[in-house]
Amino acid sequence: MVLAELVEIKERELAARKKALITCCLAAGCMSSDGKLVKEALDRAVKDAGLESEVEVRGVGCLRLCCEGPLVMIDPPGALYQKVTLADAESLVGTLKGGTTSVQRGDPASAFFAKQMSIVLANSGIVDPERIESYIARDGYFALRNVLRELSPAEVVSEITRSGLRGRGGAGYPTGLKWATVAKTESPKKFIICNADEGDPGAFMDRSVLESDPHRVIEGMIIAAYAVGADQGYIYVRAEYPLAIARLQVAIRQAKQHGILGSGIFESPFHFNIDIRIGAGAFVCGEETALMASVEGRRGQPRPRPPFPAESGLFGKPTLINNVETFANVPPIILNGAEWFAGIGTEKSKGTKVFALAGKVKNTGLIEVPMGIPLREIVEHMGGGAPSGARIKAVQTGGPSGGCIPADHLDTPVDYESLTKLGSIMGSGGMIVMDEKDNMVDVARFFMEFCMDESCGKCIPCRAGTVQMHNLLEKIIARKATARDLQKLEELCDLVKHTSLCGLGMTAPNPVLSTLRFFRQEYLDLLAVETQRKTSPPAAPPAPANPA
Amino acid sequence: MSITAAPPKAASVAKPPEHPSGDKRFKILEVFIKRQQQRQDSLIEVLHKAQELFGYLDDDLLLFVAHGLRLPPSRVYGVATFYHYFKLKPQGAHTCVVCMGTACYVKGASRVVQALEQAAGVKAGETTPDGTLSLLTARCIGACGLAPAVVYDDAVAARQTPESALERVKGWLDHGPR
Numbered sequence: 001m002v003l004a005e006l007v008e009i010k011e012r013e014l015a016a017r018k019k020a021l022i023t024c025c026l027a028a029g030c031m032s033s034d035g036k037l038v039k040e041a042l043d044r045a046v047k048d049a050g051l052e053s054e055v056e057v058r059g060v061g062c063l064r065l066c067c068e069g070p071l072v073m074i075d076p077p078g079a080l081y082q083k084v085t086l087a088d089a090e091s092l093v094g095t096l097k098g099g100t101t102s103v104q105r106g107d108p109a110s111a112f113f114a115k116q117m118s119i120v121l122a123n124s125g126i127v128d129p130e131r132i133e134s135y136i137a138r139d140g141y142f143a144l145r146n147v148l149r150e151l152s153p154a155e156v157v158s159e160i161t162r163s164g165l166r167g168r169g170g171a172g173y174p175t176g177l178k179w180a181t182v183a184k185t186e187s188p189k190k191f192i193i194c195n196a197d198e199g200d201p202g203a204f205m206d207r208s209v210l211e212s213d214p215h216r217v218i219e220g221m222i223i224a225a226y227a228v229g230a231d232q233g234y235i236y237v238r239a240e241y242p243l244a245i246a247r248l249q250v251a252i253r254q255a256k257q258h259g260i261l262g263s264g265i266f267e268s269p270f271h272f273n274i275d276i277r278i279g280a281g282a283f284v285c286g287e288e289t290a291l292m293a294s295v296e297g298r299r300g301q302p303r304p305r306p307p308f309p310a311e312s313g314l315f316g317k318p319t320l321i322n323n324v325e326t327f328a329n330v331p332p333i334i335l336n337g338a339e340w341f342a343g344i345g346t347e348k349s350k351g352t353k354v355f356a357l358a359g360k361v362k363n364t365g366l367i368e369v370p371m372g373i374p375l376r377e378i379v380e381h382m383g384g385g386a387p388s389g390a391r392i393k394a395v396q397t398g399g400p401s402g403g404c405i406p407a408d409h410l411d412t413p414v415d416y417e418s419l420t421k422l423g424s425i426m427g428s429g430g431m432i433v434m435d436e437k438d439n440m441v442d443v444a445r446f447f448m449e450f451c452m453d454e455s456c457g458k459c460i461p462c463r464a465g466t467v468q469m470h471n472l473l474e475k476i477i478a479r480k481a482t483a484r485d486l487q488k489l490e491e492l493c494d495l496v497k498h499t500s501l502c503g504l505g506m507t508a509p510n511p512v513l514s515t516l517r518f519f520r521q522e523y524l525d526l527l528a529v530e531t532q533r534k535t536s537p538p539a540a541p542p543a544p545a546n547p548a
Numbered sequence: 549m550s551i552t553a554a555p556p557k558a559a560s561v562a563k564p565p566e567h568p569s570g571d572k573r574f575k576i577l578e579v580f581i582k583r584q585q586q587r588q589d590s591l592i593e594v595l596h597k598a599q600e601l602f603g604y605l606d607d608d609l610l611l612f613v614a615h616g617l618r619l620p621p622s623r624v625y626g627v628a629t630f631y632h633y634f635k636l637k638p639q640g641a642h643t644c645v646v647c648m649g650t651a652c653y654v655k656g657a658s659r660v661v662q663a664l665e666q667a668a669g670v671k672a673g674e675t676t677p678d679g680t681l682s683l684l685t686a687r688c689i690g691a692c693g694l695a696p697a698v699v700y701d702d703a704v705a706a707r708q709t710p711e712s713a714l715e716r717v718k719g720w721l722d723h724g725p726r
């Protein structure tokens with residue numbers, strides 16, 4: 001592959017454009033509501049109407065408003081159709097000839113879409129994830145070509161450093177710094193790992209990115225490999241994401257065929273390969289040292305750091321581990337420049353963040369917003385507030401490592417520091433809205449049960465501590481706990497947080513701590529009063545505290 | 549633990565052992581192991597393949613894998629039991645996986661599980677005694693926009709209620725395993 005070929009593919013692809021384009025969402029959400037069948041029906045309808053030469057039906061990645069799927073977009077006129085069924089195909093194609101349809105229309109100008117800012121998801125819903133040409137037509141692999149032919153590895157690292165990009169997996173470690181450390185370490189063999197083990201319940205951003213635009217992630221990985229001097233990469237994907245795995249396999253095969261993976265990429269001396277490693281359902285494998293153990297075919301148990309993976313990682317070699325979304329940010333940074341990226345977001349959190357908005361909110365789906373946007377805009381304007389007029393009580397971010405942000409803090413800007421200050425974390429991007437019917441103690445118990453089950457059992461604070469904390473929470477919910485138990489719970493939180501080996505244990509108490517901080521009354525309401533218990537045992541189940 | 553898979557010692561050094569049962573699936577697995585160049589770090593891939601072929605991993609199969617990759621059986625067993633995805637017991641003819649991710653949970657997934665547990669007469673994570681249905685829960689299947697979601701035999705169904713879930717499995721439970 002040389003630049004001329006890349007340009008030729010792009011031009012050929014653009015020239016082959018037809019007058020009208022019908023895009024069907026074929027990401028996992030819409031697929032599970034018959035999206036694939038809808039696309040086939042549209043294909044047939046176009047054929048029956050004799051419009052094949054004028055209309056293209058394209059299966060694309062996520063169109064974002066998952067709750068209204070299957071989604072179909074017809075352009076022109078840029079109309080979005082929701083909850084499309086097989087029977088609707090004919091009338092939808094008919095609209096291209098001036099007909100009408102009764103299919104429910106979505107509003108692409110509504111806040112849900114209008115407030116989004118797409119960098120990572122720029123191609124999502126536009127390119128066909130199973131065709132490399134479609135990606136190249138959107139300037140795909142041009143960043144890689146520029147990097148390999150015009151920049152030195154050190155220049156790439158400095159570009160990423162200046163952009164201010166931080167890890168999108170949760171902790172927010174500066175990406176440039178990580179790359180520089182791996183690049184600095186002397187070793188004949190280095191590895192790149194893409195962490196696609198999206199284990200947080202309530203998070204599906206990485207899945208959507210992989211399903212919608214797999215080539216973007218691959219391009220980001222190759223650029224990273226060049227920058228740090230690695231020649232082998234692994235993508236560690238959850239087994240629960242079969243569609244993402246299938247599309248990655250297709251994408252890697254296509255990249256190899258086009259000489260974008262393998263040896264002598266873009267006629268440079270640089271060579272790089274990517275293999276997929278499929279996880280087997282262990283949440284702890286999202287932790288980097290556990291993930292590496294799993295790639296090596298062992299039990300996914302973390303080990304103490306240092307040594308950090310940048311010095312001694314996979315098979316004892318220096319290893320760069322980044323999240324899917326982090327890698328997906330790399331090509332646009334190279335193409336548009338570090339200054340462009342640094343101009344978006346807040347002082348310390350640059351760029352955009354993809355969130356999976358779900359829970360008690362009208363519009364659920366995938367959103368990408370600039371860092372620093374107030375939480376209220378996401379939840380109330382984009383999400384449309386809680387359905388059926390209920391009041392929003394809290395927003396949970398960061399999954400089992402995060403916390404619940406109460407409704408009166410909704411004006412908090414969404415960036416790494418502000419969320420941490422509230423006892424939550426940015427996390428990988430799951431955002432679950434809870435309304436007044438949700439009991440916060442029960443939510444804390446839910447997450448503690450999760451951590452208890454997922455604890456790998458290697459270190460005692462996490463293995464035994466999560467069980468004890470879970471028991472105490474059960475006791476509180478059963479209204480059998482005393483003030484002493486609550487105190488014990490708080491002590492345990494502190495202990496587990498400070499003495500666990502890895503991130504799983506260190507953050508496991510967060511949901512309890514944050515709900516204790518903002519919803520303490522709900523815990524107190526559930527405590528058994530000694531005298532009360534003797535006379536009249538409370539019969540009612542835990543009632544929502546803090547009623548509107 | 550069955551010892552049927554234990555091959556003559558010499559054979560295990562030269563090449564992965566043939567399985568005495570003559571089951572073709574062992575041959576397929578053996579080829580797969582060879583394609584991984586018998587690399588010990590491919591253990592998880594090999595176990596995925598084994599489970600895909602056999603449906604679950606019994607002791608005999610784990611021993612076969614251990615010999616094929618020249619790993620101690622303890623290591624293979626340790627890995628197979630560590631990961632939730634690997635099943636050590638036969639699964640039902642149908643599976644029903646209720647997502648218990650946060651979004652599904654706040655939208656009432658636990659009520660769906662309760663209803664299914666009652667209808668099937670087993671706890672989540674178990675298989676009905678006649679082998680018809682395995683009732684499982686998942687950490688999060690990433691279909692949060694469709695919460696609560698349930699996966700019936702690999703097909704994801706959106707916005708489930710106890711009623712819709714019962715409707716869906718009723719036919720399976722009435723007809724028994726096939």
